[in-house]
Amino acid sequence: MSALPKYQPQFRVMSYEDLIAVCRIEPTIYSHPWTYGNFKDSLDSGYCAWVMEMSGEIIGYALVMMVLDEAHLLNISVAQAHQGQGLGRALLGHMIEISRHRLAANMFLEVRESNTKAIALYETMGFCEMGIRRHYYPTKSGREDAVLMGVAL
Structure with missing residues (x-):
């Protein structure tokens, strides 16, 4: 089980002013990161976008498309x-609550098949594997399958 963070994170709606900080984090954790344009397009489209802060520093973010x-x-x-402090769990829990508040009945996601830590987190939060999306994600040498997961809210 992950240790609890010393300070509790704060959550707030993502703004356009946050995109520079978000785009500093994104390429440090993903081989094929979202671009500034991807994040801006998401905000322009009205997606549910939140940042997680500790001591005034953005340390995480999440985006949900409601349909x-x-x-x-x-x-x-x-x-x-x-990472490894229970903050991903806190952020996911926050996004689940926001989605429930917006009357979502289910939440879905795709995750790289190789991202076993994320899959384990999603499973502990009640997500179940629903299928595989073949060749969904780009890799440096080709494509990787995605695990499609979902949870009833």
Whole structure:
């Protein structure tokens, strides 16, 4: 079980001013990071986007696309230096609560097949494997399958 952080994170809606900080974190944890344009397009589209802060520093973020009564978790990230402290679980829990508040009945996500830590986290939060999306993610040498997961809210 992950240790609890010494200080509790604060959550707030992501703003355009946050994108520079978010885009500093993104390439340090992903081989194929989202771009500034991807994040801006998500905000322009009205996606549910939140940042997680500790001591005024953005250390994580998540984006959910709402479609009718479904929430699709598009991106959830915690800065490398803050991983392993239960913050990903806290951020995911926050996004689940926001999705419930918006009357979502289910939440879905895709995760790289090789990302066993994330898969384990999702499973402890009630997500179940629903299928495989073949060749979904780019890699340095080709493509990687995604595990499609979902949870009833």
